Amino acid sequence: MGKGRAPCCDKTQVKRGPWSPAEDLKLIAFIQKYGHENWRALPKQAGLMRCGKSCRLRWINYLRPDVKRGNFTPEEEETIIRLHKALGNKWSKIASRLPGRTDNEIKNVWNTHLKKRLATKKSSQSSADESKPESSITSSSSCSSESFFSNKRPNSPKTTTPGNEFSDQAEKSSMTDKIEQDSEKQVCNELIGIAEDPKESSVSLSSVESNIVNTSQIVAYKPEQQLASPLSYLGPYDVDSILEEVDKPNHLIEIPWESDYDFWKLLDDDSLGSFQSNEVQLGEFPASQNIILGEESVQDDEARKWSHDIENEFGVVGEIKESNKDHFLPKNYAVEPQMDHTQTFDFDDMTRPESELDFGYIQLWPSWPQNTSYISNQRET
DNA sequence: AAAAGCAGCAACCGCCGACTT
DNA sequence: TAAGTCGGCGGTTGCTGCTTT
Numbered sequence: 001m002g003k004g005r006a007p008c009c010d011k012t013q014v015k016r017g018p019w020s021p022a023e024d025l026k027l028i029a030f031i032q033k034y035g036h037e038n039w040r041a042l043p044k045q046a047g048l049m050r051c052g053k054s055c056r057l058r059w060i061n062y063l064r065p066d067v068k069r070g071n072f073t074p075e076e077e078e079t080i081i082r083l084h085k086a087l088g089n090k091w092s093k094i095a096s097r098l099p100g101r102t103d104n105e106i107k108n109v110w111n112t113h114l115k116k117r118l119a120t121k122k123s124s125q126s127s128a129d130e131s132k133p134e135s136s137i138t139s140s141s142s143c144s145s146e147s148f149f150s151n152k153r154p155n156s157p158k159t160t161t162p163g164n165e166f167s168d169q170a171e172k173s174s175m176t177d178k179i180e181q182d183s184e185k186q187v188c189n190e191l192i193g194i195a196e197d198p199k200e201s202s203v204s205l206s207s208v209e210s211n212i213v214n215t216s217q218i219v220a221y222k223p224e225q226q227l228a229s230p231l232s233y234l235g236p237y238d239v240d241s242i243l244e245e246v247d248k249p250n251h252l253i254e255i256p257w258e259s260d261y262d263f264w265k266l267l268d269d270d271s272l273g274s275f276q277s278n279e280v281q282l283g284e285f286p287a288s289q290n291i292i293l294g295e296e297s298v299q300d301d302e303a304r305k306w307s308h309d310i311e312n313e314f315g316v317v318g319e320i321k322e323s324n325k326d327h328f329l330p331k332n333y334a335v336e337p338q339m340d341h342t343q344t345f346d347f348d349d350m351t352r353p354e355s356e357l358d359f360g361y362i363q364l365w366p367s368w369p370q371n372t373s374y375i376s377n378q379r380e381t
Numbered sequence: 382a383a384a385a386g387c388a389g390c391a392a393c394c395g396c397c398g399a400c401t402t
Numbered sequence: 403t404a405a406g407t408c409g410g411c412g413g414t415t416g417c418t419g420c421t422t423t
Contacts, residue, residue, distance in 0.1 A: 017391095019392090038408085039408080039409070040407085053410095054392075054393080056409075056410085057392070058391095089412065091411075103410095103411070103412080104390090104391080104392085107413085108391085112389055113389090
């Protein structure tokens with residue numbers, strides 16, 4: 001090539017920084033309804049002023065229904081340590097062995113907790129090793145020190161407590177020797193049962209979720225499954241209006257940044273009404289909002305049902321007590337400026353012309369992660 | 382009580398490989 | 403085969419809250 005890589009998006013035209021609940025809702029609603037076949041185009045289709053990469057990251061790391069939040073269990077930490085020994089900084093591969101965990105999260109945990117912990121142990125251990133030979137301890141997921149099983153608090157904040165020190169066994173496992181002797185892959189296979197075919201084995205979380213690309217799959221989620229997601233939205237956000245946003249034809253008819261012959265041809269052919277992508281009917285939605293999903297056709301009632309389900313899932317309820325809201329809102333959640341929880345809220349970048357917004361307070365997932373603080377000031381937009 | 386330092390983590394950046402044209 | 407696009411990955415940044423002084 002030699003031309004340098006074109007930027008994935010126009011940095012001046014996209015919003016950056018923390019995601020607001022409204023943006024999350026939009027993204028979730030869009031993906032649940034239409035999938036994410038094309039991340040680059042998704043923001044525009046969903047009406048988000050975000051880079052496609054940013055959307056992808058947000059979805060993969062935080063909004064996916066199957067993403068697991070909360071502190072890492074000792075077992076998970078041990079797995080990370082073992083896998084890191086075998087694989088190095090292959091966070092996505094490590095993540096593939098930890099269901100529900102994302103590479104980013106694992107990377108953070110490693111950098112902030114495990115690395116330091118191991119370094120500390122190593123230094124203390126090395127001094128101890130000078131006086132006595134290293135014992136041979138087999139490595140397995142069940143080999144754990146007494147502290148390994150102590151302090152199991154899956155739902156407690158993610159911080160690792162001092163009492164939760166990882167065992168020396170994990171550190172001193174025979175892994176080290178084996179890694180030196182065997183190939184990385186062999187060791188990995190032995191310890192974690194990775195399939196021989198790397199292509200089969202390296203199914204990362206992200207790739208798994210990437211397979212969810214059409215609505216027929218998305219809607220297969222049961223509400224209770226979705227409830228397991230970190231969709232604990234709080235605040236006076238009008239779910240209906242947000243869902244309407246992603247339904248808006250003008251959001252689905254993507255006006256490309258760059259001229260796209262096919263797109264304009266599409267318009268010229270006056271085929272909008274009947275245009276069907278493989279998964280999403282991008283054309284102007286009739287009132288019925290028929291969506292062609294492969295062989296499936298989501299009819300009126302299905303669209304309504306979906307909307308209704310979402311509404312139920314978000315649980316439009318009465319006001320959330322001030323004392324409770326802090327419990328649910330994620331840390332660093334971008335909050336629109338001067339947001340008043342007692343009043344309706346106008347999304348600055350997604351304002352509806354005639355806002356007949358009937359904001360309801362959205363009940364939160366009971367499983368919203370450790371986030372306990374409420375950021376009242378918004379970082380740059 | 383205020384300031385400084387530290388830790389945690391969400392998000393961004395840029396590179397790479399796979400795939401398409 | 404070259405050029406271009408896109409998704410994915412890993413490194414890094416910078417903001418925020420907490421702890422210490």
